[in-house]
Amino acid sequence: MRWGAGSVSGDMTRTAVLALLARRGPLSRAQIADALEMSPATITQSTKHLLAEGLLVQEAPRPSPAGRPSIPLSLVAGSAHAVGVQVAHEHVTGVISRLDTEVVHSFRQDFDPAAPQALATLTALIRAEIDELERRGLPLSGVGVAVPGIVDPETGTLRMSVRLGWTGLPLAAHLRAALGVPVFVDNDISAVTAAERLYGPGADEADFLLAAVGQGIGLGMVLDGAPYRGAAGAAGEFGHMPVQTDGPLCVCGNRGCLESLVSTEALLHNARTAGVIGDDADLDDLAAAARTGRRAAVDLLETAGTLLGRALAGVINLLGPRSVIVIGEITALWDQLDAPLRRVLLEHLLPAVRETRIDVRPWDDELIAVSAARVVLGAPLAAPRQKS
Template sequence: MREDLARTEILTTLGSGPLNRTQLALRLGLGAATVTEHTRRLIELGYVRELAPQAAGRGRPKVPLELVPDAAYTLGLRVHHTHVVGVLMRLNGSEARRFTVPFDPRADPVGQLAAVCARELADPAAGGRVRGIGLAVPGVIDQARGIVRISPHLGWSDLPLRPLLAERLPVPVLIDNDTRASTSAELLFGAGCDHDDFLVLAVGGGIGMGIVLGRRIHRGPDGVAGEFGHVPIDPQGPPCVCGRHGCLESYAADYALAARAYERGLTPAPVPVAELPRLAAADVPGVRDLMAEAGAALGRAAAGVVNVLAVRALAVIGESHVLWPYLEPGFRPAVESGVLSGVEIMVRPWDDSGHARGAATLALSATVAAR
C-alpha cells in the first residue's frame, strides 16, 4: 500500500468499527511500526481516540482505536450545468449535510462556486471543521494543476479553476473529473474494500471510466486517462461533442440515445433525455432494442479494457441508472463473452449527490489524512 494512502485507509477502516493496532496492521497489510506512527498522528489530530484496554489471553492488553467521525469534515461539490450539489462528509464517509443550489456556468462561475464554499465554511455548526474542498467537474481536467482543460457540458476551456478558488478560500481545494472523483469513493468505500485493481464505468450525460491499479487512481500525465466515451467505434458514425465522429459516447450517452430514437423514427419528435425511462418502461417499439444495442457497445469496449488491464472487478455508476435495466441486457452478455477471465460486475445505486460524495472523498484523501 502507498504510504500517502495508508493514513486515509486507517481512517476509513476504523469507520466500520473499533480495531486495535495489530488488527489494523493485519487488515491493511501494513507493518506494526507504520500503523503505530500513523495512528499516533491521527490521535494527536483528534480524528481517532483510544478506548479501554482489552485483555485477550497472554500478553499485554490490546488498546482498541475508535474513529471520531465528526472531528473533521470535507466539502464536496458536483458541478452541473444547471446546479451544484454539495455534500458535507464525515470522516467515516457518511453525509452530515446535503444541499443543491442553482448554478450558471457562463456567469462568473468562480465567484459563484467560491460563494457556495464560503457559506459552508461560515456555518457555525460545522464550518470550522472543514479541512478541504473537492470539486467534481465534467470534462478533461488537469488535476495536478487544477485546470479545466475542456468541459463541453459547461462551456469551459483552459479555466484555472483550482488556483482561482484557492485565492479566495482558506482551506485546500482540489478538482478532478467527476468520474475520477467518484472513483476515489469507490476505492475507499466500495470496490477497493475487496480489490486493489478495478474499473469504474460512469454512464450518463457522458461516458467515463475510472481506473485503479495497485490502489492508485490512474490519471495519466496530462489528466486525460479514463476518457472512455471517446473510444472510437466508427469513424463514419454520428458526431460527438469532442468534435470527432463515431465515439462510444455518441452511441451510448443518454443524449445520444434520445437523438437516435428520433433518427430511427421511434418517436414522432425529438424527446428530452428525461423521457427515455418512460419510453422504455412503456415498451415503445424499438426503444428497448436501441438501448440493448448501446449496452452491447459499452460491454464490448469495457471487455477490451478488462482484458488489457487484467482487472477482476467493474463498478457501474452514473445518472443513467434508471436506464440500466434496459442497457444491461446488452451490456452483461457482451462483457461476459468478451473477457478472457471472469470479472465481477457491480451496479451501484445512484442519485444526484454521487459525484459530490466522490469530490468530498477526494478531499479526504488529499487533505484530512495528510494534514
C-alpha cells in the same frame, strides 16, 4: 489490501488508516496493520500522530484470545469536516461530510457555467458552506471540487471542459485565494474512483474500473493499487473510444465515439427522433416504453447495451480488472441493457478475464459531491501535490 508502488508515503498511511476506520468502525492497531498489510510499527507511529491531533480516540480495552487485551481505536467523527462540490453544466451540488463520511448538510442549486459571473457564483456557494461550518463551530479540513473535464492533478487547473465550456482555468488556485482554505480540484470520475478506492466496497480490490455512463462517459482506473491518471492526467476518456465508422458527430469533434451513441443524451435524442418517446420525455419514460415491450425502444436499448458491452470487453481484455463498477444515470435503464451487455461480454472476453464482476450501482445524485469531500479527507491519494 494491496497498495500500488510509490503510493504508500507517510501521508498515505494516515489516509488509509482514517478511511479504514470510517469503513469498518473501531479496530485495534494490530487489526489495522493486518487489514492494510502494513507493519505494526508503521501503524503505531501513524496512529500516535492521529491520536495527538484528536482525530482518533482509544476505546476501553477488550479481552483478546491472544491474552493481551486489545485496545480499539475509533474516529472522532466531528473532529474534521470537508466540503464536497460537484460542478455540472446545469447545477452545482454540494455536501458537508464528517471524518466518518456521514453527510451532515447538502444543497443543490441551478448553475450556468456560461454566465459571466459563473466563477463568482461558485465561489459564493462554497463560501456559504464554509460560513455554515464556522457558524456551527465545526472544524474544516478543506474543500473538494469535482468537475467534468481534464484536470491537471498536480495543480488543480482545469485544462479543458467541453461540458462547462471552461478552458485553462486555474480553478484550485482561484478558489484557494478567494476562500483562504485548502482546496482540491479533480475530474469528477477520478474523484469518485479515488473515494471508492479508500471508502467504498472497492477498497479491498487493487484492480478495478469504474465506468460512469450519463451525459458523458468516463472510466476511472485503479491498477495495481493506485489510481491511473495517464501521462497528462487525461486517461479514462472512455466516451471517446471510436466504435462506429461515420457515426454521429461527438462533442469532441470526432465521429462515431461511444459517447455519441450510448450517452443518456444520445439515447434520448435517438428515442425522440425515432418517435419512441415525446420531446419532453426522460429516461424513465424510455425505460417504461421498453418495459412494456415497445419494439423500437427495446431495439434501441439492445443496440446500446451491445455497443457498451463491446467497448467494455475491449477494456477488460486490455487491463484485466477484478471488477467493473457501473455508475451514472444510465443505470435507470439497466434492466434493459443488462442482457445484451452480458451476452456481448461472454462473446468477447478472453477466458482469463471472464470472471470479471460487473457491479451496477443505483445512481445517487450526491455521489460525486460526496466523493469530492472524501477526496479531501483522503487528499494524499488523489492529489498528492496540490498545495494548500
